[in-house]
């Protein structure tokens with residue numbers, strides 16, 4: 001990493017400075033050599049720490065880890081990042097940070113100190129805090145006064161990272177603590193149901209009028225998942241002479257891209273902006289469809305004016321409307337559902353598919369934490385299926401460098417009974433629903449892969 005930066009006459013971005021997406025030093029982080037180095041450094045640093053630390057202390061500290069999540073939620077909810085942005089690099093004391101939300105300054109300092117100890121925020125002098133590279137990514141981009149005066153709208157128009165952090169730390173955080181209870185007392189309820197005292201699944205629950213704030217926070221959060229990925233992740237590129245994504249440009253003029261469970265349509269809008277010859281059908285439940293119309297109007301009105309985008313309220317557990325699909329796109333959908341329900345969704349798509357329709361799933365594919373038995377794998381012949389593993393003594397999956405895969409897996413479980421699948425897991429649900437997995441593309445710098453399937 002140092003070699004690449006020295007060669008380019010730059011330094012890697014500093015942990016003490018706010019994140020700046022336009023900084024050329026950020027772009028250099030996406031170079032294949034740097035990506036490889038970062039993965040090794042993160043895996044090695046965590047493994048060295050686990051090796052040398054007192055083991056009891058590691059276990060007990062891990063049992064307290066929920067405080068990191070809840071303090072991050074509190075800091076974001078109380079718009080601390082924006083107050084600190086306005087204060088500048090010298091920072092501001094906890095009394096001033098706590099004043100707009102009228103909370104105890106001593107407690108505010110303790111919350112921020114715990115986070116600063118985990119490299120989120122900086123305590124520049126006793127009781128005085130400033131943003132750093134990590135905290136600044138939660139900036140919602142508005143003056144703090146505006147955020148405090150209009151709570152309902154505080155997340156709209158932001159990058160979505162704060163919304164993602166708040167949604168996860170809030171709803172998954174409250175649910176996750178019930179994991180063990182639901183295993184010890186199996187009643188078929190998932191942790192979310194126990195935490196929120198509801199029999200509804202999270203998506204119907206979010207549609208309720210009392211959850212208007214939560215449903216729009218979730219929609220913005222989905223956009224935030226893209227902000228945590230390289231911008232061109234959705235497009236095809238080349239890495240080590242392999243294609244890294246599905247080639248949307250090969251689809252014919254007026255071809256129809258059906259974004260199933262598309263949310264606000266962030267992904268299909270990004271594709272349509274680059275390939276405006278594609279028609280888009282954005283499907284979702286009622287509330288996200290309304291948000292989607294507004295999102296397209298603000299961000300790509302030309303496609304609306306040309307009548308190249310349609311918004312369908314559609315429940316994907318019911319038969320598909322007639323759309324003449326060239327591609328069904330499902331991003332972050334199958335991971336929400338256990339296998340039996342995932343297969344219901346896939347079978348409805350299969351029934352509506354034309355012979356040449358492609359299915360593109362954009363999902364995380366979870367490796368094992370052990371070395372994989374490639375010979376025994378049902379997927380070994382699929383182009384793009386195999387992935388490199390780390391060199392010993394690192395964990396084969398690069399341990400901490402891929403932790404997000406396993407964290408999201410449990411978030412899917414506690415919220416929905418869902419699962420981040422292994423490649424075999426995808427192969428199984430697809431094959432049982434009438435789809436053949438043709439190819440897999442792994443996207444460098446991203447935990448997401450493109451799985452491309454055709455009707456059997």
Ligand SMILES: C[S@@+](CC[C@H](N)C(=O)[O-])C[C@H]1O[C@@H](n2cnc3c(N)ncnc32)[C@H](O)[C@@H]1O
Nearest residue numbers: 203222261262263284285288314315316331332
């Ligand atoms: C994890 S989000 C993914 C959104 C979008 N594909 C993206 O990547 O930003 C799951 C989406 O599925 C939608 N959804 C949940 N249940 C649904 C159903 N039964 N029919 C249609 N959409 C549904 C949710 O409203 C939500 O927008």
